[in-house]
Amino acid sequence: MLVSKEARNFTVSVLEVSTGSPLLVMNEQDAFEMSLTPHSKVMVKYEGREAYASVTLTKTMVAKGRVLASIELAEKLGLKEGYPVQVKPAGLPGSYASLLKRIRGERLSYNEMYSIIKDVVNGAYDEAEIAAFLLSQQFYVLDEDELTSLIKAMVETGVKISFDEPVFDEHSIGGVPGNSKVAMVAVPIVASFGLLIPKTSSRAITSPAGTADTMEVLARVDLTAEEIRELAKKTRGLLVWGGKLNLAPADDIFVNVERKLSIDPWHQMVASILSKKLAMSVESLVIDIPVGKKAKIEEPVHADQLAGLFIRQAAKLGMRVKVAITFGGQPIGMSVGPALEAKEALEALLNKRGSRSLVDKAILIAGLTMELSGKVPPGQGESYARELFSSGKAYEKFREIIEAQGGKPNIKPEEVPLGKYTYTFKSPLEGAVTYIDNAAVTMVARAAGAPFDKGAGVQFHAKVGYRVNKGDPLFTIYSNSESRLEEAISLASKYSVITVEGMLLKTLP
Amino acid sequence: MLVSKEARNFTVSVLEVSTGSPLLVMNEQDAFEMSLTPHSKVMVKYEGREAYASVTLTKTMVAKGRVLASIELAEKLGLKEGYPVQVKPAGLPGSYASLLKRIRGERLSYNEMYSIIKDVVNGAYDEAEIAAFLLSQQFYVLDEDELTSLIKAMVETGVKISFDEPVFDEHSIGGVPGNSKVAMVAVPIVASFGLLIPKTSSRAITSPAGTADTMEVLARVDLTAEEIRELAKKTRGLLVWGGKLNLAPADDIFVNVERKLSIDPWHQMVASILSKKLAMSVESLVIDIPVGKKAKIEEPVHADQLAGLFIRQAAKLGMRVKVAITFGGQPIGMSVGPALEAKEALEALLNKRGSRSLVDKAILIAGLTMELSGKVPPGQGESYARELFSSGKAYEKFREIIEAQGGKPNIKPEEVPLGKYTYTFKSPLEGAVTYIDNAAVTMVARAAGAPFDKGAGVQFHAKVGYRVNKGDPLFTIYSNSESRLEEAISLASKYSVITVEGMLLKTLP
Structure with a gap:
């Protein structure tokens, strides 16, 4: 369909609303004369800059000849009260x-x-x-x-951040609750070895915590590109949020729609991870693919196929990649949710020990990253990494990183604020934990308020293989809202989070 | 992804903006506490009624505990200043x-x-x-x-309008410019025969004029369901806009997205037409499928397949259908655009003659509709219809319809207001018109301002087969905007609208 290309001049005011995408409020009469209806796309120009916007109509809020720009539109074009703008129907995009x-x-x-x-x-x-x-x-x-x-x-189509030396990184495809804290342990190990690892991560989308949410409990994560370049020189490692850096911004737009349609094409996932890393100039990358029941990848054969895709694409793009296929059949570590996970990571680094699914996994990932540097003999990464962890060097590095990112470096694990309201589920019988349901854990932690309520989440007292007596605590739900806690409790009862099985399966008469 | 179902109470104000779909402006803090971000869907409740809305955030425009509802949302729920509403995250739709x-x-x-x-x-x-x-x-x-x-x-899922007697109708799948006026001639013929034909039609979407746009030049078309039932009793025929009647409203939502994606699945087109007709209680329907170069259907074999789909579906739904496959290889009649077409239809009815592609087609369609009533012997519809047209009975009926719909019944064709600015293309050589390009005509008429500018469009002075001398007028473009006229002229020059070929094809040395 052909749309007239006639542009018109308007005087702008800024409407203090944020709609998620640029919006332009026009007088109904102006819109009618330009053949525009609500939802029509227009191109708005101000001094050489231009941005698309969606049209909203009003009879009274704005006079003829004037328009209101939403915050997103005003920011894109640098608009202020009284500025002159040109508006024209957008026509079809070139692509x-x-x-x-x-x-x-x-x-x-x-x-x-x-x-x-x-x-x-x-x-x-x-x-x-x-x-x-x-x-x-x-x-x-x-x-x-x-x-x-x-x-x-x-x-x-996004911003590229470059550094004066080779950049290393590690990244998990996610899908297992409790995984957000692995990077909190792995990054300080790698950085304490001397490699440059300015890790960017995302906030949770469908999980109870992203690494950015968890790190944010201890320090700022919304660093600018300039701050990242500056601070990384000093600390070698950083744990920041990639969200506002405009790295591969198409990805954020795609993720939003994928979520609505419950689709997650593998190829798009590979593109998402590799593009964000390339934009950060990462040359060597370890990819973690957790596999297990109710993880993102359930079948080992699919993990191999996905790994192949990562490896071939990385090679075509000039990036070195190692893929670690890890066990993802139950949550990682003993906690799920930003504050609980931040506390657990801090404890592990401080005490030089912790849950094996956290500590061993972080050491493994860190070791592989170090091997990619060529400074560690193949197969020796893990022992180098364990040494850095056990000696306390990784903890020292973590304190440096927290301080550089504006947090309190000597914070004690018990000072991390958790949800005010708690409820503990107890074992109904004597036996052994045989299964923890990843999907149920995620659902319960989110119902309790994670990731928005940082103190919300689930703390485990037992994991698969643990022996428990009747009445022993199995897990505690945390929340800052009583009603959310109730909702989480009711979900946890409905979808059995932890399965305990006794030795006696049944009796016959 | 699980979303908390907690609802909260707010006091509403109405924001006088129309965004095309319901919008709720919330204070950023309230939204944060409810885990809502821009574009989140919420369910808004007021006294038993409920509606979905999209969230927009503001720091200053609305205080905590208050929300602003867009016009669409306020209308759906009957909201006014100070009313108490409940808002909760929408969760996943049941379907x-x-x-x-x-x-x-x-x-x-x-x-x-x-x-x-x-x-x-x-x-x-x-x-x-x-x-x-x-x-x-x-x-x-x-x-x-x-x-x-x-x-x-x-x-x-929409409104059904019922009548006390059998309802007849005719409908074209469209796609040929100039076709909007056929119903203006056919409906009065059928109504003057005594059948009930309260025709609903749409406004143009991608064409230069829909029947509703064209009829609106002469009378009101935005009748309510009650007015339609009332007036149809008197006039037997009506020509109204279906847009605000809420007949099969899913269709309007689908059309909007189909247009964005340039898709028009056949099955969805059949669903669109038959659902709107069933909602108007139509029992007998004639479907017109124009076939020809640059029409919606280009190949005769496809027209047959589409006809089969209409016939089988209508049978399953208890509706009688006849399909007319008509010539659509050039525009219908001598004009394209709301006012020009309204004028041409009026002239034809008043003078009892006109372009054969208009008059013969309207008579054919009307005749087939009359045959469906069983009151005309098979094969005789056309001659019955021609008699009603030639005797002036159809014109009298048209005057009645215009009057019933609030128009001026004795309006003269020359009183129809056309675009102020015109430009006439002339033949560059002596020869014959061999081709008129439907797509180019549509593009030029829309560039000139149709259908929003009712006076805009294209008037033909020659059609395929006409002999022309060098300098004879071929077609005139009308517009109410000088700059739009210019744009239309430049498009008409670029995409040759009319092809004139001389007898002499080439000379050899």
Whole structure:
């Protein structure tokens, strides 16, 4: 459909609302004259800069000849009260034909892929078109060249942060509760070895805690690119949130729609992780793929296939990658939720011991990262890493990192504030823990308020293989809201979180 | 992902903005406490009524404990200043599992289909999920049972208007410019024969004029259900806009997303037409499928297949249908655009003659409709219809209809206001018109301002087969905006609208 390209001049005011994407409020009469209706896309220009926005109409809130810009739009263009802007109907994005091609199942070249991703990042598309792009990947899986194009395009359409020396990193595909704290232990080990590891991570999307949420309990994580470059020189390691750095920003837009559609195409996951790392100039990367019942990957054979995809793509993109396939059949460590996990990580580093699923895993990941540097003989990474952990060097490094990121370096584990309200489930019988349900744990911790309520979560007193007596505590739910705690308790009762089985299975008459 | 179901109480104010879908502005702090971010969906309740809304955040525009409702939300719930509302995170729609099933290519039962359509109509889904539902039809074509379920569900989730006697109707699948005026001639013929034909039609979406746009030049078309039932008793025929009647409202939501994705699945088109007609209690229907170059259907064999789909579905739904496959290889009649077409229809009825592609087509469609009543012998419809047209009875009926709908019954064709600015293209050589490009005509008429600018459009002076001399006028563009006229002229020059070919093709030395 052809839309007139006529632009008109308006005077802007800023409307102090945040809608998630740029919004422009126009007088109904102006909109009618420009053939615009609610939801129409317009291009707004101010002094050379331009941004797409969605139209909202009003009879009274703004006069003819004036428009209101939402916070997102004002920020994009640097608008203030009284500035003159030009508004014109947006027309079709330049990549539209390529998008339709992909929906029909045709393959895209790098240039076509780039043009789509560029338009996605610029806000040219609504959710409908983004959903179409992602669904086309469900129906016509990206071939490996298309995937490389996608990753490159995602990097090129965002900010790149560069360093003066090689950058190392580790990253988990996630999907197992309690995993957010592994990096809190692994990163200080690697940094104390002297490697540069300015780890960026995300906040939780569907899990009870992302590494960024957990680290935020102890320090600031919203560092700017400049601060990261500056502080990394000193501490070698950092644990920051990638969210506002604009690294591969297409990813955040895709994740939002994937969540709505409950889809998580493998190729898009690989693109998400590798593009964010490339944007941080990471050259050597360890990928952790937890496998197990109710984890993201349930079958070992799928883990191998996914690992292959990571390895081939990394090679094409000039990045060295090692993949660790780890056990993900129950939660990692003894806690789930930002504050509980931060406390557990701190305790492990301070006491030089902790749950094996946390400590051994972190040491393993750190060791592999160190092996990638070539400064540790192959197969020796783990023992080097264990030495750094056991000697207390990793804890010293963690204190440095907390301090650099504006936290209190000598914070004691018992000073970490947990949820005010608690409830403890007890074992109904004598026996052994035979199963902990990852999905149920996640559901209960989120119902209790995690990750928004940092003090909310689940603390385990027993894990698989532990022997328990009748009445022994199994796990405690924490929350800062009584009603959320109640909801979490009711879910925990309904979906059995921990299974305890006695020795006696049944009696016969 | 599990979302807490906690509801909170707020005091509402109405924000005079129209965003196309319900919007709720909340204080950032309240939203944070409820784990809501911009774009989160909430369920808003007021006295038993409830509606979904999208969240927008503000620091200053609304205090804690208060919320602002957009016009759409206020209308849905009947909200006014100071009313108490309950707000809770929306959670997953009940039909979500069925939607995911369809995306995976599994077939849906009637109950599953109904639950999806119900949630679509209630606003439970965003564009992403609607796009997924429509795209799933591209990849896994609806089987005929699913299509019947879809049509029934679309009817059941909207308003039904019933009459005390059998209802007749005619409808074109569209796609050929100039077609909007055919119903203006056909409906009065059928009504003057005594059949009940309260025709509802749509406004233009991608064409330069829908029948509702064209009729609106002469009379009101936004009648209420009550007015339609009342007036139809008197005039037998009506030409109204279906837009605000809430007939099969899912369709409007689907069309909006289909347009964004440039998809128009056949099955969805059949569902759209039949559901709207069933909601108007239509029992006998003539469907017009124009076929030709750059029409919606280009190949005769596809027209036959589509006709089969209409006929089988109508039979399953208890509706009698006749399909007319008509010539759509060039525009219908001599004009394109609301006012130009209204004028042409009025002239034809008043003068009892006009362009054959208009008059013969309208008579044919009217005749087939009359045959469906059983009151005209098979094969005789056309001659009965021609008699009603030629005797002036159809014109008298048209005057009645215009008057009933609040227009000026004795309006003269020359009183219809056309675009102020015009430009006429002339033949560059002596020869014959061999081709008129439907797509180019549509583009030019829309660039000139149609359908929003009712006076905008294209008037033809010659059509395919006409002999022209060098300098003879070929077509005139009308517009109420000089700059739009210029844009239309430049497009008309670039995409040749009319092809004139001379007798001499080339000379040899």
